[in-house]
Amino acid sequence: MKNTLPELRARQGLTQADLADALNVSRQTVNALETGRYDPSLPLAFAIAKLFKCRIEDVFSPR
């Protein structure tokens, strides 16, 4: 999947570490998500969408 996480994060002025803390994941996990090396589980995808107040498909989409 591709995602808009870097743009959404930058818009909110968050660092990868800030986002990791907010989601209770490691910074490495945020980095893996942003670079497309890891596709999140549904619960994590929902948590990300909720944090940015948008729908999952606004964050993640098929390549």
Place this chain on the structure above:
Amino acid sequence: MSAATTPVKYAGQSYLIEFIVATALYVGAIVLRNHAAHANLSPNVVLATKILPILPIWLMLAVVWRYYLRIDEFARKRLLETLAIAFGIASCAITSYALLMDAGLPQLAITWAWPTLAVSWGLTAGIRNIANR
């Protein structure tokens, strides 16, 4: 605070501390076991020291399990993949050496199996970390 509720960012730190303690207990138990074997002690004490290293071995398993509960889903995936690869390498290495012992290499105790898996795990994790940078 239970392992499952520890914030993810402290998982590595907690694991390192617990792993060092468990490893130190294992090494201590092995040293005591070897010392007792050559000391003039009662058979019951010698027997107790012989089986003492079993406890820290299981403690190490508990430490890894607590780490697994603390980390996030990406880290869990990586941990399980790394363990699977390391287990495969260690199994091949141990079986190969068992066959080589029959061919004349020095006899090693079965207690070397655990350190072999630990080294294999460490090397696999290190190589994967470098490859993923």
